[in-house]
Amino acid sequence: MKNRRVESALQIVFITMADLPEGGGGTSRLKSLVQVLRKSGHKVSILNEHALGVSPASIQQTRGTVCGAEYEYVLGTVVREYGFRVCRAKVRAVRAIWKRIKNLSKAGRIDLLWFTNLTFYDTYPLTVLARRLGIPTIQEYEDERLELVTEAPRSFARRLFALNSSLADRWCPSMADGIVVISSYLVEKYSRLSGDPSLVHLIPTVVDCEFWKCGRELDTEVPTILYTGCLGEQDEMENILVALARLRDQGLRFKFVMLGGSAREDEGEREAGISVQIKELGLTSVVEKRGFVPLAQVRSELEKANILVNIRRDGVWSQSGLSTKLSEYLASGRLVVSSTVGDVGQYLKHDESALLVSSKCAPDEIAEVLGRALLSRDLRAQIGGKGRQVALTHFDVPVAQERLRSLFKRVLQSAGEPGLSSEALREAERGLDDVTLVAGKESLQ
Numbered sequence: 001m002k003n004r005r006v007e008s009a010l011q012i013v014f015i016t017m018a019d020l021p022e023g024g025g026g027t028s029r030l031k032s033l034v035q036v037l038r039k040s041g042h043k044v045s046i047l048n049e050h051a052l053g054v055s056p057a058s059i060q061q062t063r064g065t066v067c068g069a070e071y072e073y074v075l076g077t078v079v080r081e082y083g084f085r086v087c088r089a090k091v092r093a094v095r096a097i098w099k100r101i102k103n104l105s106k107a108g109r110i111d112l113l114w115f116t117n118l119t120f121y122d123t124y125p126l127t128v129l130a131r132r133l134g135i136p137t138i139q140e141y142e143d144e145r146l147e148l149v150t151e152a153p154r155s156f157a158r159r160l161f162a163l164n165s166s167l168a169d170r171w172c173p174s175m176a177d178g179i180v181v182i183s184s185y186l187v188e189k190y191s192r193l194s195g196d197p198s199l200v201h202l203i204p205t206v207v208d209c210e211f212w213k214c215g216r217e218l219d220t221e222v223p224t225i226l227y228t229g230c231l232g233e234q235d236e237m238e239n240i241l242v243a244l245a246r247l248r249d250q251g252l253r254f255k256f257v258m259l260g261g262s263a264r265e266d267e268g269e270r271e272a273g274i275s276v277q278i279k280e281l282g283l284t285s286v287v288e289k290r291g292f293v294p295l296a297q298v299r300s301e302l303e304k305a306n307i308l309v310n311i312r313r314d315g316v317w318s319q320s321g322l323s324t325k326l327s328e329y330l331a332s333g334r335l336v337v338s339s340t341v342g343d344v345g346q347y348l349k350h351d352e353s354a355l356l357v358s359s360k361c362a363p364d365e366i367a368e369v370l371g372r373a374l375l376s377r378d379l380r381a382q383i384g385g386k387g388r389q390v391a392l393t394h395f396d397v398p399v400a401q402e403r404l405r406s407l408f409k410r411v412l413q414s415a416g417e418p419g420l421s422s423e424a425l426r427e428a429e430r431g432l433d434d435v436t437l438v439a440g441k442e443s444l445q
Contacts, residue, residue, distance in 0.1 A: 010408070011109055012037060014046045015097060015126060016116040019055035020073075021066045022295055024230055024260065026117055027052065028324045029142055029182070031067050032206035036400045038068040046071035047100055049093040049122065053080040054230050056292055074100070094122045098129060105133045112411070114138045119145070120167035127175045136411050139172060140180040141190065144320035169193055178411040183343050185320045201407045204343070205327040206400040209391050212331035214303045217381070221253070223374050226305035228259040228298050229325055234317035236339070236361040237274055240309065243366035245281040252374050257305070258289045259298060302332050306380060307373045311339045311366065314359035318342045330354070330391035335373055335380040337366075347394055353386040 014034070018027040034044050046069055051060060060078035064071060074096040081089050104110040113130045115123050115137065123139065130137050145168070147161040173179060173194035180203050181187055191197035225244075229235055237258075244256055261271055278287050293301075302308070308329040312318040318341035326344070329336045336354045338344055339361055350356040355373060357365040373380055393399070 010042045010111040011104075012042055012044045012112045012114055013101070013104065013110050014044065014069075014114045014116060015049070015118065015122065016046060017049045017052055017118075018046075018116075019052045019060055020046070020048060020071050021061060021064055022059055023052065023055040025052070025054060025232075025324070026142055027055070029205070030116055032208075032324070033140075033203075033400075034069045035067040035208065036206055036397050036404060039397060040401050040404065044069035047097050048073045049097070050075065050086075050089060051078050051080040053082075059292075059294070090121060094125065097122075097126060101126065101129055101133070101135070105135060110135055112136050112138065112408075114140065116140045117142055118168075119164045120172065121164055123168060123172045124175075127172065131175070136177040136414075137175070138178045138180060138407070138411060139176040141186050142182045142321055144185075144189075144316045145169065173199075177414055178407055180407065182322045183320055184346070185342065189320075198410070201403065201410075203400060203403045203407070204347075205322050205324045205395050206397065207324070207327045207331050207391060207395050209331040209388070209396040212299070212302070212328050212391075213388070214332040214334060217306055217334075217377065218304060220306070223254050223306035224304060225254055225256045225307045225309055225370065225374075226259070226301055227257070227309045228301070229310075230260050231271060231274070232317070233270075234312045234315055234321075236311040236313050236366075238277060239361050239363045240311060240366055241274070241277055241281055241283060241287070242363040243370060244283060244286070246363065246367045247371055247374070248283070248286060250371070252371060254286060254370075254374055256283070256287045257301060258287065259291075259293050259301060261291050302329075302334065305334060306377075307370065308332065308334050308336050309370075310336060311357060311361055312341050313339075313361055314341050318359075327391055327395040330387040331395070333384045333388040335384040336387050337369055337373065347390055348387070352383065353390045354383060 014030065016026075016030055018030050020027065030046070034046070037044050046066070048071055050073065051057065057078050062073040062076055062078055074093050075089060080086070101110065101113065113126070113135050115126070117140065127137050145165040147158065147165040148169075170193075173190050174196070176194065176199060179190050179194060179200045181190055181200060182202075182204055184202070187200055187202050191200045194200065227237070227240075231237060244254070247254065275289065278284055278289065310323055310326045310329055312323065318339075320342070322343055326336065326338060330353075336348075337357070338348065338354050339357050339359055340350075341359045344356070348354040348356060355369040357369055
């Protein structure tokens, strides 16, 4: 492998957890990377441990093709378990992937193994296997680890989940041949954890700017403000609704469309509360809450919209991540309203390429910028055009292709021949049999 030319087409296998074939968040990131790799001539396949559970199970499929890559749920089901019930399913998934990797290696059908947002129980043993087989590995991270920073009650299960994440951060980064991150926060973190900053490559959000490009605004009497997303805890919505109520009281006319939501059982309470707030503020006549819709409909609604909202609260998720939705919005050429959290300020300037509010996301701030946007079509066109230029400069497919070419050059030149003993390999496999892995502890994501 160490003599493999960077210009050659690689056979890349992703190990992930995603909602396929459709899904937002990490699933969107996965599909964007696959698209870039396929356009660069590489062959890509995806082995999916299990669903994220954000998109409805009814629109997922256990196998198929996405962005030109074949994918498969290795356990043959799109239904995700939760809590302790997920334990055996997760380990069974890793065992199934272990066997696939060995078979692919034997058939000469794998050149690179790519882990996306995984933890110890899967990354460690599969990396041991890959190193034994002489397969380079890339670890990718898009957010801080939930289990290490959540403010939820520290139950026994939560402590086990945190142990798994802690072990991953302690042992796994230094084992990678390359590490891909989405933000400067994660550059710092994984440079420190790996002990080698040269391993870490920043590849921010990736979007196909041509796909998301929208035509001129429709000539409508009532402008449409659009939000799309899963209403994650980092997404501001309650203060946006308060701001909309104030704009309505000022006599401004608008329609606010909400697309998306989450199928996770533990996130339904917030959505219910937002529905109640809409009624209490008297916004039912101007707010449309449509729930999860397919990607094609999201694209259609962007074409109809005048203003796109991507306001995030300050916190670890906004600091460590970077919204794919923000890049898609910018690529459309519509005016974007966002907040200055995380790396946003490195890419966008207020009143130039977007309208920005502070990380406090106060209703007065939100009302002020939305009011300006509603009142001026020229302002929307001017700032929207500059926002699209930002997307073309930083997030478009050709930009990502160059970054990945640099990454592969580093990975392929540094990767060595098989070097771990057969005993290390057997030890990792025994760990899978015992549901203890090599750390001697039962740890879950």
